[in-house]
Amino acid sequence: MSPDEMQAAVVAHFARGAKRIDTQGAIVLLRGEEAVKIRRAIRLPFLDYSSLDKRRAAAAAEIALNQPNAPHIYIDAAPIRKTRDGYGFEGEGEIVEWATRMRRFDEEATLDRLAARAELTRQTIRDLAQAIHVMHARAEVRAAEPALGAMFRWIEQNAQAFAQRPDLFPAEEALQLTKAARAALERVEPMLWARGAAGFIRRCHGDLHLRNIALIEGRPTPFDAIEFDDSIATGDILYDLAFAVMDLWERDLRGHAHLLLNQYLSLGDAQTYSALSALPLFLSLRAAIRAKAEAGALDRVAAAERGRTAQSARRYFEFARAFLVSSPPRLVAVGGLSGSGKSALAAALGPEIGAAPGAVWLRSDVERKHLFGVDERTPLPVAAYGEEASRETYTRLIDKSRRVLQAGASALIDATHARGEERAAAAALADEIGAPFVGLWLDAPLETRLARIAGRRGDASDADAEVARRQCATPLVEPGWRAVDASGNLAATLANARVASRRDAS
Numbered sequence: 001m002s003p004d005e006m007q008a009a010v011v012a013h014f015a016r017g018a019k020r021i022d023t024q025g026a027i028v029l030l031r032g033e034e035a036v037k038i039r040r041a042i043r044l045p046f047l048d049y050s051s052l053d054k055r056r057a058a059a060a061a062e063i064a065l066n067q068p069n070a071p072h073i074y075i076d077a078a079p080i081r082k083t084r085d086g087y088g089f090e091g092e093g094e095i096v097e098w099a100t101r102m103r104r105f106d107e108e109a110t111l112d113r114l115a116a117r118a119e120l121t122r123q124t125i126r127d128l129a130q131a132i133h134v135m136h137a138r139a140e141v142r143a144a145e146p147a148l149g150a151m152f153r154w155i156e157q158n159a160q161a162f163a164q165r166p167d168l169f170p171a172e173e174a175l176q177l178t179k180a181a182r183a184a185l186e187r188v189e190p191m192l193w194a195r196g197a198a199g200f201i202r203r204c205h206g207d208l209h210l211r212n213i214a215l216i217e218g219r220p221t222p223f224d225a226i227e228f229d230d231s232i233a234t235g236d237i238l239y240d241l242a243f244a245v246m247d248l249w250e251r252d253l254r255g256h257a258h259l260l261l262n263q264y265l266s267l268g269d270a271q272t273y274s275a276l277s278a279l280p281l282f283l284s285l286r287a288a289i290r291a292k293a294e295a296g297a298l299d300r301v302a303a304a305e306r307g308r309t310a311q312s313a314r315r316y317f318e319f320a321r322a323f324l325v326s327s328p329p330r331l332v333a334v335g336g337l338s339g340s341g342k343s344a345l346a347a348a349l350g351p352e353i354g355a356a357p358g359a360v361w362l363r364s365d366v367e368r369k370h371l372f373g374v375d376e377r378t379p380l381p382v383a384a385y386g387e388e389a390s391r392e393t394y395t396r397l398i399d400k401s402r403r404v405l406q407a408g409a410s411a412l413i414d415a416t417h418a419r420g421e422e423r424a425a426a427a428a429l430a431d432e433i434g435a436p437f438v439g440l441w442l443d444a445p446l447e448t449r450l451a452r453i454a455g456r457r458g459d460a461s462d463a464d465a466e467v468a469r470r471q472c473a474t475p476l477v478e479p480g481w482r483a484v485d486a487s488g489n490l491a492a493t494l495a496n497a498r499v500a501s502r503r504d505a506s
Contacts, residue, residue, distance in 0.1 A: 144196020206233025354410025
C-alpha cells in the first residue's frame, strides 16, 4: 500500500460516524467529544507534510505551541497504529500516521460566529486582550533579523500574487500598495530593530483572527497557532495582535477593534507605544495577506462561492490600501465631573479619531490603578486620590500621550480635568508636538450624573455619589476647550461632541 493509500485508509477508518472538516493542509474528524486532526501527506510552498516523520514533528509542535494557551482543547500528539480491527491509538502495531488529538468545543462559540450573530460583547473583547497579553508574555523571544527579513519577503510575495490577478487587483492600485508598504517598512525598520533588542519580537500565534479564538468556559481562548513555519508566526507582538484588530475592523466592529487595541496597550509596557508607528503597516500587511489568500482560494471553492470569495479578496485589498493612507496625529481631551459620561463618549468617539483603529485611549481611572499596582477593577482607598497621587496620574497621562503622538498616532485623554492647569497641560502638549487639539468639557446636571454613577458595573472608576456631590471645577478658560452638553443620552452627547470638534478645527 502506498503512503497516499495508507493515509486514505486511515482517514476512512476514523471518518466512520464522524463529522469531517477539510482544510488545505489537514483533515479534522469530529468524533463524540474528541477531534482528530490528520495532516495531508503534501508539500506546499509554505509547509511540508510529505513524510510521516514531518507529520509527527508538526503534530508535536502544534501541541507544544497551543497547549499552554488552550489546555482545555489540546490533548496530545498521538501515533495511529495498524491494528487487527483497522487503525487506532492503542496497541503495539506499526505506526502508520500521526494525529493531533483535541477535545471538541462548541463550533458556534468561535468569535467569528459570535460576531456574525452580533453576540460579541465588549467584555469578551476585554478578556481577549488579557488572554493575548498572557500568551505574548510567555512567548519565546526571537531575533529581529529573520522577522524583518520575512516582512520584506511578504510584501514582495503579495505583489507577485496581486500581479497574477489583475481582474481583482488592478495593476496600478497593486503597484501603489506595494510601494506604500515598502516605504512604510523602511520607515519603521530602525524602530523594529530596537523593539527586537528590547525583547518584543517573539514566536507568537501567527494566525490570530476571530475564527481561531473560541469561548471556552466563558473565556476567549486562542487556538490553532501556526506550527508549520516559524517565520510566519515570529514578529513584533503588536503585529500578532494586529490580525485580530484588522479582523474586527473589516467586520465593521470598529468599537471592538478600538477597545481590543487599547485594552491590550493598557496591560503592557509603555514602550509598546513606540510600535504604534508601525501599526498602519501591520494592519495593511495582515489585510493584504488575507486578500492574497482569498484570491488563491478561488480555484478551490465551489462555483457558487466564487463570487463571494472574489468580493472578499477585493474588500481585504481595499482595506490594505486604506490602512496606509496617512492620517496626521491629533490630541483630544475629554473632561467632566464624575458621571458626566467621559468614558462612554471616549469609547464611542475614539474609533473616529486618527488612523484605524482610532485614538489611543488613556484613562486616568486606569492609570491611577497602574500607579498603585492593582487591576483596574480593584477599588483604591481614599488616600490614593490625594493631591500628590492625582498630580502623578496626570503626569503619566501626559507622558504617555507624548509617546503616542511622537509615534504618529492620535491620543485621547479621558480624565476629570477639573483644574485649569490640567486642561492647560493637555493643550500645551499638543502645541509642543504640533498636533491639532480639542478639549471637550462634558456638562451634565448633578441628578443625571448621580443616576449614571448608580448604573455603573465593573468600571475602573471608584467615584461614588458622595464624590460626585463634592466635586467642582474651575472655570473653563483654557485654549482649545469647548463645553459640550452631556445631559442627554450617549447619541446626543456624541453628536454634540462632533459639532464642538468641528467648530474647534475650523
